[in-house]
Amino acid sequence: MVRLFLDQPLAEREEAALSRDQAHYLSGVMRMSVGDTLHVFDGRSGEYSAEILAVGKRGGTLGLGQRTRPLQTPPDLWLLFAPIKKARTDFIVEKAAEMGAARICPVQTDFTNAERIRKDRLQAHAVEAAEQCGGTYVPEVTDLTRLTSLLDQWPADRQLMFCDEALVRETIAHRDDRGLAAVHPLASSDSGTDALAPWAILIGPEGGFSEAERIRLRSMPQAARVGLGPRVLRADTAAVAALTLWQSTLGDWR
Ligand code: SAM
Numbered sequence: 001m002v003r004l005f006l007d008q009p010l011a012e013r014e015e016a017a018l019s020r021d022q023a024h025y026l027s028g029v030m031r032m033s034v035g036d037t038l039h040v041f042d043g044r045s046g047e048y049s050a051e052i053l054a055v056g057k058r059g060g061t062l063g064l065g066q067r068t069r070p071l072q073t074p075p076d077l078w079l080l081f082a083p084i085k086k087a088r089t090d091f092i093v094e095k096a097a098e099m100g101a102a103r104i105c106p107v108q109t110d111f112t113n114a115e116r117i118r119k120d121r122l123q124a125h126a127v128e129a130a131e132q133c134g135g136t137y138v139p140e141v142t143d144l145t146r147l148t149s150l151l152d153q154w155p156a157d158r159q160l161m162f163c164d165e166a167l168v169r170e171t172i173a174h175r176d177d178r179g180l181a182a183v184h185p186l187a188s189s190d191s192g193t194d195a196l197a198p199w200a201i202l203i204g205p206e207g208g209f210s211e212a213e214r215i216r217l218r219s220m221p222q223a224a225r226v227g228l229g230p231r232v233l234r235a236d237t238a239a240v241a242a243l244t245l246w247q248s249t250l251g252d253w254r
Contacts, residue, residue: 002030002038003047003131005138010042012067015053018060027055039068043130043138046071072136074100075251076198078158080107081239082205083114083144088236092203093122095236097129097139099243100252104139105200107147111207117144147202151216158198160223161186163242165208167227186226186249199250201242203235 004026006016018026026032034052040062041047049065079101083089089106096104104126106117122141130138154160202217209217217223228241247253 002026002032003134004038004040004050005127005131006040006042006062008042009044010040010048010064011045012048012064014064016040016050016062016064018055018062020057020059023055023058023060026052026060038062040064041069041130041136043136044071047136069136074102074135074137074139075247077101077243077246077251078103078105078198078200079203079239079243080105080147080150080200081203081235082107082109082112082147083117084206084235088234089114089117089122090125091236092239093125093141094129095240096243097126097135098133099240100135100247101139101201101243102137103142105142105150106144107150107202108144109147109205110210110213112205113207114144119143147213148216151220154220154222155198156222158200158222160217160220161199161201161226161242161246162217162223163201163203163228163238164214164217164225165204165232165238166214167225168230168232170227186224186246197250199246201239201246203239203242206235 004022008016010016026038032038032052032055034054036052038050039047040050046067047069048067050062051065053061053063077100079096081092083106093104119141126141127138218225226242228238228245233241
């Protein structure tokens with residue numbers, strides 16, 4: 001069944017307009033026509049069955065039927081990551097949407113190579129990922145922001161899972177005497193046991209974090225320094241590994 005995100009409030013037995021691109025996707029790409037059915041969701045109220053009432057080159061109209069699924073919002077988890085090469089950045093956004101990040105925040109760190117991002121393109125990747133994975137929520141992709149600016153106004157109640165590649169050396173050095181908390185600091189985090197607690201994950205760029213950033217992050221009471229095993233992962237792998245670790249420990253996989 002085709003699923004489409006419509007960025008407008010939807011309700012049972014109402015009509016909804018299709019944009020030119022959406023009409024082209026349904027008729028030109030999926031070869032659908034009047035009378036065919038699909039599922040639509042608005043990211044606000046859930047998913048609905050829909051029938052194509054009209055479709056043409058410039059747009060179209062859907063007739064909505066029953067609500068098929070309620071809105072399922074993800075945990076209040078932000079993914080902060082330093083943009084890398086285009087395809088790998090696209091991958092991070094797609095996977096973050098699939099894995100249940102509520103907000104995706106590209107950040108410029110001391111060693112970030114990218115000066116700008118195409119926010120509209122990244123947002124489109126998040127939409128496609130939600131359509132594909134059966135999600136009823138689309139995470140917002142924010143503007144590229146300097147990490148220091150974000151940290152300057154960091155909310156007191158939002159915990160920060162700071163994925164620090166420097167822990168690779170420590171993990172290897174302490175292989176024999178590590179306890180659960182050393183391997184998996186989230187498991188011992190009191191603040192995170194509340195399912196509603198706001199959290200963020202921070203992944204650095206290919207060049208890793210600068211010493212200044214590391215000192216700043218380590219001084220923050222909200223930050224938990226977390227290692228992702230004894231190997232240095234690429235940033236895109238690290239993002240997926242961190243989301244997996246967080247979701248299975250504190251998030252909606254439990
Ligand atoms: N150039 C850095 C180095 O050689 O140490 C590696 C940076 S890594 C490619 C990119 C980001 O992924 C890091 O800044 C960190 O956030 C995360 N990362 C990768 N492997 C990690 C690990 N084993 N533990 C914690 N974070 C890791």
